[in-house]
Every structure is written in C-alpha cells, then in structure tokens.
Amino acid sequence: VAKGAGKNQWRRYQAHLHNAMVARLELRSALDHAVHEGHFLLAYHPVVDLTTDQAVGFEALVRWHHPTRGIIAPAEFLEVAEESGLVVPMGRWVLDQALHTVAQWWRTLPRSRRPYVSVNVSARQFRDGAFVEQVKQALAYAGVPPQALMLELSEHLLAGEHDAIWEDLAVLHDLGVGIAIDDFGTGHSAPGDLRRRPLDVVKIDRTFLDDKTLVTGLVTLARSLGLTVIAEGIEDTAHRDTLIELGCLLGQGYLLSNPLDGTEALSLMTGGSPLPLVA
Ligand code: C2E
Ligand code: MG
Numbered sequence: 170v171a172k173g174a175g176k177n178q179w180r181r182y183q184a185h186l187h188n189a190m191v192a193r194l195e196l197r198s199a200l201d202h203a204v205h206e207g208h209f210l211l212a213y214h215p216v217v218d219l220t221t222d223q224a225v226g227f228e229a230l231v232r233w234h235h236p237t238r239g240i241i242a243p244a245e246f247l248e249v250a251e252e253s254g255l256v257v258p259m260g261r262w263v264l265d266q267a268l269h270t271v272a273q274w275w276r277t278l279p280r281s282r283r284p285y286v287s288v289n290v291s292a293r294q295f296r297d298g299a300f301v302e303q304v305k306q307a308l309a310y311a312g313v314p315p316q317a318l319m320l321e322l323s324e325h326l327l328a329g330e331h332d333a334i335w336e337d338l339a340v341l342h343d344l345g346v347g348i349a350i351d352d353f354g355t356g357h358s359a360p361g362d363l364r365r366r367p368l369d370v371v372k373i374d375r376t377f378l379d380d381k382t383l384v385t386g387l388v389t390l391a392r393s394l395g396l397t398v399i400a401e402g403i404e405d406t407a408h409r410d411t412l413i414e415l416g417c418l419l420g421q422g423y424l425l426s427n428p429l430d431g432t433e434a435l436s437l438m439t440g441g442s443p444l445p446l447v448a
C-alpha cells in the first residue's frame with residue numbers, strides 16, 4: 170500500500186511539473202507574440218517634490234496589453250521575459266516609447282517645467298553590447314537631450330553582474346543620462362563600490378519606509394555618497410512626514426499619485442492641476 174501511495178504521489182508531482190512547464194511555455198510564446206505585435210503600454214508614475222507637490226519626473230512602468238486578458242502587471246511576465254531574452258526587444262520598445270512621450274511633453278511645456286522620464290532596465294539588455302548605441306539612437310530619433318532620460322537599475326539585479334555594465338553606464342552618464350539605483354537597500358552594495366560608480370540617484374525601496382531607523386540609515390548613506398534620494402512607495406502621511414523631517418524631498422507613491430497615462434501626465438504639468446490621488 171505504502172509503495173502504491175508513493176507512486177501516486179510521484180505521478181501527481183510529475184503532472185504538476187508538466188502543467189507548470191506547459192503554462193510557462195504558453196506564457197513565453199504569448200509574450201513573444203506581444204513583443205512582435207507591440208502589445209504593451211506604459212504608465213507614468215510621477216516623481217514628486219514633497220515640498221511643492223510638483224512632479225519633476227515620471228517613471229515609465231510597462232504593462233502588457235493582452236487582447237483577451239486585459240492589462241497584465243510586470244510581476245506576471247518579467248521573469249519569463251528575462252529568462253527568454255524577450256526583455257531585450259521589449260526594453261527597446263519601452264525606451265523608444267518613453268522617449269517619444271517625453272519628447273511630446275518637452276515640445277508642449279516651457280523650459281522650467283520639463284520633466285525627465287525614467288526607464289527601468291534589466292542587466293540582460295547590456296549583454297549584446299548594443300545598449301549604448303541604442304540609447305543614443307533613441308535619443309536622437311526622439312529629438313530630446315540626454316538630460317530628459319534617467320535609467321533605473323535594480324540593486325539586487327546588479328549584484329553579481331559584470332563590470333562591463335558599468336562601463337556602458339559611464340558612457341551614458343558622461344553624455345548626461347541620469348543613472349539611478351532602484352530598490353536601494355535590497356542588494357547589499359558596498360559603499361566603496363557605490364562611490365566609484367557613475368550614479369546620480371538612489372531610490373529607496375518601499376519595504377523600508379515603515380522603519381524610520383532604516384530609512385534614516387539609507388538616506389544618510391546616500392547623502393554621504395553625494396547622491397540624490399527618491400523614496401518609493403509613499404502610502405501615508407506618516408511616510409511623507411518622516412521623509413520631510415529627514416530632508417528627503419523627492420518621492421513616489423500612492424499617497425501622491427497613481428501611475429498615469431501620457432496624456433494625464435502632460436495635463437498635470439500644463440494645468441498645474443493637483444495630483445490625482447488614489448481614492
Ligand atoms: P519598480 O521600478 O521599483 O517600480 C515601482 C513599483 O511599485 C511599480 O509597480 C509601482 O506601480 C509600484 N508602486 C508605486 N507606488 C507604490 C505605493 O505607494 N505602494 C505600493 N505598494 N506600490 C507602489 P509595477 O508597475 O507593478 O512594477 C513592478 C516592477 O516591474 C518595477 O519595480 C520594475 O522593477 C519592473 N518594471 C516595470 N516596468 C519595467 C520595464 O519597462 N522594464 C523592466 N526591465 N522592468 C520593469
Ligand atoms: Mg523603478
């Protein structure tokens with residue numbers, strides 16, 4: 170009996186593995202299709218000056234616009250996109266689209282109110298050695314200066330990556346593209362390493378905002394490295410008050426605004442309308 174039960178369990182396990190594998194392959198082929206058809210869209214999440222409530226930049230966040238399932242969040246497909254390499258052509262689309270949008274904003278807005286656009290990039294996008302050229306071409310095609318663009322690299326994804334990434338980032342940084350470490354605090358970077366990197370910004374991961382001691386430590390570290398701090402995931406007034414007290418005056422979060430579409434983002438900048446809060 171025991172032997173039979175074991176066998177059944179094994180079969181169930183095999184069936185489970187099989188289903189998971191099939192689901193993954195299906196996701197991968199649907200994503201491949203989406204990349205070729207351009208079935209994506211970008212949401213723009215304001216980076217807000219906490220003292221004036223004005224947006225200074227917008228982070229482009231990718232969504233999969235699935236023909237039958239609707240809008241799919243990146244958490245559902247980024248892992249497969251990374252593994253399959255589809256994150257490379259998808260990332261190129263994101264970069265082109267974000268720059269196209271920021272170029273429209275810049276054409277409409279007076280010099281003093283032009284926001285930057287920030288794009289999340291994956292380490293994988295550097296692997297074929299074409300990234301720097303891609304960014305230069307995308308900037309030229311959109312007709313915006315490098316200062317209109319910031320690149321965000323997640324700290325934990327950078328751990329264990331080759332220094333070649335940093336050589337590419339240094340070239341872009343020298344051009345004037347902003348470079349940010351995303352999810353700062355999740356990746357154990359050595360301060361000495363951070364100091365010699367071409368960086369402008371660290372974005373403090375939202376999981377730290379509930380712990381004042383940790384936020385204080387991260388802000389202090391970032392400052393000592395001469396970096397600008399942006400706090401992510403400001404969800405309540407306590408978060409905001411702590412940050413203002415620490416002098417960390419730039420942030421993103423549902424308390425300030427939800428992610429917007431390109432047109433909403435522009436009318437926010439033109440109308441000087443108040444930030445649309447999440448209900
Ligand atoms: P991230 O770059 O750290 O982006 C912040 C995520 O937190 C976004 O989720 C944003 O909508 C969410 N968020 C913002 N404010 C709050 C808040 O107050 N509370 C909470 N709970 N969440 C908040 P999203 O759009 O689902 O993106 C998740 C992650 O997917 C991003 O994290 C980024 O790592 C990745 N990602 C997004 N777009 C791209 C892309 O175009 N390329 C690549 N490679 N990765 C991307
Ligand atoms: Mg980001």
Ligand code: MG
Binds near residue numbers: 372
């Ligand atoms: Mg983050």
Ligand code: MG
Binds near residue numbers: 214228401402421
């Ligand atoms: Mg964010």
